[in-house]
Structure formats: structure tokens, C-alpha cells
Amino acid sequence: MNPKRLTTPWSDATVEGLRAGDLVLISGVIYGARDAAHKRLVEALERGETLPADLRGHLVYYVGPTPAKPGQVIGSAGPTTSTRMDTYTPTLLAQGLKGMIGKGYRSQPVLEAMRRHRAVYMATTGGAGALLARCFTRAEVVAYEDLGPEALFRFEVADFPAIVVNDAFGGDLYAQGKKAFSKATPG
Amino acid sequence: MRTIAYQDVAEAARRLCIDANVYLGEDVLGLLRSAREREPSALGQRVLEEILENNRIAVAETVPICQDTGTAFVFVELGEEVRVDGGLLRDAVDEGVRRGYTEGYLRKSMVSDPLRRRNTGDNSPAVVHIELVPGDRVRMTLLPKGGGAENMSRMTMLTPADGEGGVRAFVIETVERAGPNACPPVVVGVGIGGTFDTVGFLAKRALIRKAGERHPDPFYARMEEDLLAAINALGVGPMGYGGETTALDVRIEVCPCHIVSLPVAVNLQCHAARVARAEL
Incomplete structure (x- = not known):
């Protein structure tokens, strides 16, 4: 399967061209945030503030990297479990976020918000932090530096590998993959 | 003294x-390599290859x-x-x-x-x-x-009537519910017996055993093998994309318990099943 090379920011058309199971190689700016940064972003919106980063057309990678060694752009930087961000994600999708990268299941409200706002959910290999670190050409903290590994990051990546798990049309790689390989007798 | x-x-x-955090044990690497050979899903093979490549990079660059x-x-x-x-x-x-x-x-x-x-x-x-x-x-x-697999771990207090079948169902259900979240292929630590507080420790202690080594009691050794086969028939696969490698290993630890109790704990460990040992 040939991966699709896509540079950020993304449009609705980029999202509409993706289906569950598609391999993508992402280049350009992506943002990094986990639960603690998501909480602050959503609280800032509730207070009517402008976010420290314009998320329109952008992607958020759920990551809390290890500290970079001298000479490294970033330490190990694999995905964390996306499920923990479910509470906050619909709010960010309403701000124009076009995609999320992590690993693990998303909730129904997130999947519905993805369909409504045209966005995709992608996964990358959990526990492949050393391999994925090689795709980063730049990493900086944008906000919430006090959160340490949970700060809001701005990254520049080249050919960052991901796979579409949930597309904007209801496609679900987790469900499709399991169905194809399950040997359970139908109940 | x-x-x-x-x-x-x-x-x-x-x-x-x-x-x-840098060097994954040869025992775990061996299970990952044989899984890559057996895995029928192309996507699953790709994930297993990425995991093995990641381990080579970690060693070469001394990074986690x-x-x-x-x-x-x-x-x-x-x-x-x-x-x-x-x-x-x-x-x-x-x-x-x-x-x-x-x-x-x-x-x-x-x-x-x-x-x-x-x-x-x-x-x-x-x-x-x-x-x-x-x-x-x-x-x-x-x-x-790591927290991802730990968060998908579960414990329950079964009754003696639930027996081996009840334990088996709970273990399989836990791995299935965890799905992609626990970073499969996982190592499954199972604690059976003891009390509410000790059963979790048993499941955790199972995770420091050598990968692929069976329980010394043939009864539990057979149960480990049976559970591994049943889990790998779920179809979850590497990173949950579908496949036949959902678990690398199942290890059971047991302990005496009260006549009315059958505590069970399942402690999941991701494929980065890291363990290091020293003797002083």
C-alpha cells in the first residue's frame, strides 16, 4: 500500500480524501498536547481567550516526549492513549482542528464531532518513540512550559508515518481489522 | 553479616x-521476531517490523x-x-x-x-x-x-463457583476491552487467589518473569498456553489494526485464598516489556 504524502495545514478536501486504513506521511507543522494542555486550551476558550496556537487546519499529536539528549531535536516521541483526550476533543474540532494523532479508541461524541467538522483520527505505532523521533526536524514549547512533558508543543516533522483509524465518513480501522482476523464464533 | x-x-x-528503558530483553525480542514471521496481517507485520526497528535505534543511540x-x-x-x-x-x-x-x-x-x-x-x-x-x-x-497498559488493567472478586472458566473469561475480556489502548501485542500478567490487595501484586509480579517461560505447575502452564491461544484468536492484532498477534505471552501467578473467594487481577504490559536485573 502506497502512503499518501500530505503537508499541513489540511483543508476539508484533504480530510475527505482519506479513508480508514490509509497510510499517510505527514510533513509540516503539527502541535503536541496531552490531557493537561488540552484542559488548559479548553479552559482558555471557556474564558473567551484566544488560544496560544491557531489550530485551524492543523493536527494535534498526543505526545509527551522524553527530554532531548544534547544534539537531539527531541527525545523519544511515540503516541499516548487518545481516549484520555476525548472530553476535550470536540471543543478543539469546533475550532477547526483537522486531525488527531495518537493510539487507541475514541468516544462516540468525538467520532460524531469528526464527521460534523470534517476531521480524521490517525494512529502511529505506540512504543516506537525512538523511531518516530527521527521524523522531527524542530521542536519548541508554545505554552504551558510548567507542565514539563505535558506542555503545548509546536513541531516540524518530515514524513511522519501514521495510519487513518477513523475517517470523516464513519470508517473504523480498529473494527474492520478485528473483524477480518477474529476467529471467535459468532454469538 | x-x-x-x-x-x-x-x-x-x-x-x-x-x-x-533502552535495552529490551532478548527473551521479548525473540517473541517479537517469531510473531513477525507468523503474523498474517500485512499491516500487523509492518507494525512488528517498526517495533523491532525501534529497538535497534534505541540501542544504537542509547535512547529510551x-x-x-x-x-x-x-x-x-x-x-x-x-x-x-x-x-x-x-x-x-x-x-x-x-x-x-x-x-x-x-x-x-x-x-x-x-x-x-x-x-x-x-x-x-x-x-x-x-x-x-x-x-x-x-x-x-x-x-x-507505562501508564497506557496499566490503565487498561482490571481486577475482580469472583466466586469459587466461577472457577477456571470464570477466570478465563475475565482475562480474555480484559484484553479485548483494552484493544489498541494497551499497545498490543501485550504481555498479560494474571494474578489468581490471595486477597483484594495481594492479587494485584501477583499479576504485577508475573510481569517480571522471563518471557515465554511457563508456570512450574503443569496445570497453570497449560492454562497459560490456552489463554494465549484464545487471546490471539480475538483478532485485535498489533496496535489493534487486526491480526493474530494480540499477546506475546500470558503468565499466571497464584496464591492460597479464603474458602469463599476467588480474586483475579489482570495486569497488562505493552510490547515494550522492559525488565532489567542486577545482583549485589
């Missing part, structure tokens, strides 16, 4: 934190396998004829963990309070289990445990 210097214990713990360098669990077997000179064993282990996570560029993932959530800044405290054993040696086993 033999004595060991506090600093030697701290240094050993420091070294173990770094080694465990995964960004979640975990809570540091330290299992200490303390000989009854040895004492630590210059401080408490527990403090020496914590000092080693602080130094290892700082000097080894490992992530600091511990918060001091579960609700107020302030990062301790040095990954302390470690979870230290000390067991007294005969002899004058100190054996330390370090298990860095």
Missing part, C-alpha cells in the same frame, strides 16, 4: 533504570524505547544475612531512580498527589517491593511500567 554500601545500591538502581519510561517498580530480594550500610535500602533505591531518570534523559511521569497532580520532577517515588530471602545477596529487578 555482609554489608553493602548505600551508594552501591543507589548506583545499581540508577543503572537499571537506564538499561531497562518508548517516551513513557514509566513508574519504576523495583522488586528487591534481600538476603537475611546482608544489611545496607549508610542509609535505608528504600531511600537508596529512590535515590538511584531519581538519578537514573535525570541522568538518563528519561521522562518524569510521577505526580505527588492523585488529584492535585504536581509532577515530582524526578520520577520518584519508585514502587519498591522488598522480600526477605535466605543468603547474603541483594537481587534487584526493575520494571518500568
